[in-house]
Amino acid sequence: DADVTQTPRNRITKTGKRIMLECSQTKGHDRMYWYRQDPGLGLRLIYYSFDVKDINKGEISDGYSVSRQAQAKFSLSLESAIPNQTALYFCATSRTGYYGYTFGSGTRLTVV
């Protein structure tokens, strides 16, 4: 099993629908992150969490929300999806004091 698992792997949804992307990890890391990747724009940070009670906005949090249900689980929600949220979404984890990330395999989201 992968250390960081993202579900679903691919998703097509309609404009206005609510959608949740899930991330779970078996690394035992305390920190978790959500990034989106768009062609030519690199990886941009949406939200990050340093522990279960600590949630922080990243540079592009508008239109997104997150939930850290447990140390191992971090979900990203799009309350009302719009086409410009079409992107590749990555969850990543790290542990305090070490800044190497472990990435999930990504979720390709298409909003039509």
Place this chain on the structure above:
Amino acid sequence: EDKVVQSPLSLVVHEGDTVTLNCSYEVTNFRSLLWYKQEKKAPTFLFMLTSSGIEKKSGRLSSILDKKELFSILNITATQTGDSAVYLCAPNSNSGYALNFGKGTSLLVTP
């Protein structure tokens, strides 16, 4: 505001060539700089650099950091088609904030 600029944005070389990828940064309270390789999906970790002038090597890949001039380079010698990927750099600060990634260099190695 933190900045990360990678160059070139894309590069096409022939197998066997040597390439140098650049990453310049402006980060408050710099702590380290990380390099990642991204093939089809998730980025994978290559190097973490914390000290100037100390080269890190892994096979044909090597990287070095210059904290005075605020840049890092990633060298790949004797390139192979399997080196084709997007290479991302990400400086990190002591503030504990999340990694701020550059836009990446897309490398294509042709046979």
